Amino acid sequence: MEMTGKTNIDVASVDEALTTTRAVRRRLDLERPVDHQIILDCIDIAEQAPSGGNQGSRRWIVVRDQKLKEELAELYMASAGKWMIEAHDNIAGTGHPQEKVMASAAHLARHLVEVPAIVIPTIIGVHDGSGRPGLFDSVIQSVWSFCVALRARGLGTAWTTAILSREDDIATLLGIPEGMTQIAMIPVAWTKGTDFKRAPRYPAREITYVDGFARTWEHGPSDPPRHADGPGTIVEVDIKAPAALVWPYVSDINFGEAASHEFAGARWADGYDEPAVGAQFIGSNTHKAIGEWDVPCFINYHEERRSFGWVTSDPDNPGAQWRFELASIAGATRLRYSVVLGPGPSGITAAIESMPDKEARILHRRIDEHRANMQRVVDAIKAAAEADAAAARATSGDRSGSRPPLS
C-alpha cells in the first residue's frame, strides 16, 4: 500500500525535525547571540497552527534584557531549580533512571541567566476550569511548532513549566495584564552540534486502540478484523508504591488467582521453581463456556522491577502473549498488563472455526473478557502493594518516633 501521497514536502526532513526536537539544556550554546528575526520567523510559522474559532489569541514575549533574565532565573531557581540541583546532587553517579534528565535540568537551572533569549508564550484568556476545550488547546500546538521550526534552523529549546508556579511574579516582572495565561518558558539558543536522536517511546501499536478503548492489534487490522491480526488489550493502573513493592506480586505466578474470574492458579513445571526467562509453569483456567483447562506457560520477559511476561502453549507459536511492565512515574509506579492473542490456537479457536462469519465478534468478546479479568488482577496488585507501602511508612514513622526528641 502507498504510504505517502505526492506533495512538495520532503517527508524525511519533516520527520527528522519532528522526531529530534529534544529538550535541549546542556547543549544550548550560551555564547552565540540569537538574531531576533529568527525568532520572529519561527513565530510566523507557529502562528499557522490551528486555534479554536480561528481566533488569533496567542501573544509571545521574548525576554532578552539581562536584568529581566536575572530575575526570571531567580524565579526559576526558587520554583524548582534549587530542588532540581539538589535532586541531581543526590542521585549523581548512582545510575538512577532519572539521573541524566536531572543533570540536564540542573544545568538549565544554573545557566538560565546566560541563555540568549527566553520566550514566554501566552494566550488571551483564563481557563474556566470547566473541562471544556478552548484555551491551552489553542496554543500548545503552536508553541510546539515554534520549537520544531527553531530545531530545523539549528536552534534548541526546552519546554519548561516549573516557573509557572510563579505566574503572578512573572506577570509583575513583565507587565502581563490580568486575563492572560502563560503557557511555558522556552529558553532559545543555537545548539552545540545539530545531531539529536529519537528518544525511546512506546511503539504506536502499543498505545493505539482501534474502534474502542484498549483494543490493540499486532498486525492490520483487516476489515473485518481476524485472529491472524493479533488482537490484544491493555490495562494500566498507577500504584502509589515503589516498583520494589509492586514487583513481588507481578512476578508471583499465583497472585492473580483470587482476583481473576478465569485464572485458577499456577504451578511450576517439573524442573522449575522460580521466575526467570526460560522457566515454565502450568496455568489452570476455568470458563463457563470453554470449561476447565491447563496451559503450559513459558516465561519470556523477566527483568526485575521492570517486566514479567510469558507465552502460552507453544513458545514458537503461542496461543497468547502476556506481559506486565512497570514504569516509575512521579511518586508512583505505573503497571501495564497486556495480552496479545495468537498467532497459535487457543480457547477461542474452536469457536471461530465453527462460526467463521462471527470471527470479529468472538474476538472482541474474548478480548473484553480478558480485559475485565486483567483489570481485576491489577486492581488487586495495587491494593496489595499500596497496603505494603502504607505499612512501610508506618514502620519508618514508628522508627522516627522512637528517636530522642530534638532539644
Ligand SMILES: Cc1cc2nc3c(=O)[nH]c(=O)nc-3n(C[C@H](O)[C@H](O)[C@H](O)COP(=O)(O)O)c2cc1C
Ligand atoms: C509540560 C512539560 C513541562 C516541563 N517542565 C520542565 C521544567 O520545568 N524544567 C525542565 O528542565 N524541563 C521541563 N520539561 C522537559 C522534560 O523534562 C523533557 O521533555 C523530557 O525529559 C523528555 O525529553 P525530550 O523532550 O528531550 O524527549 C517539561 C516538559 C513538558 C512537556
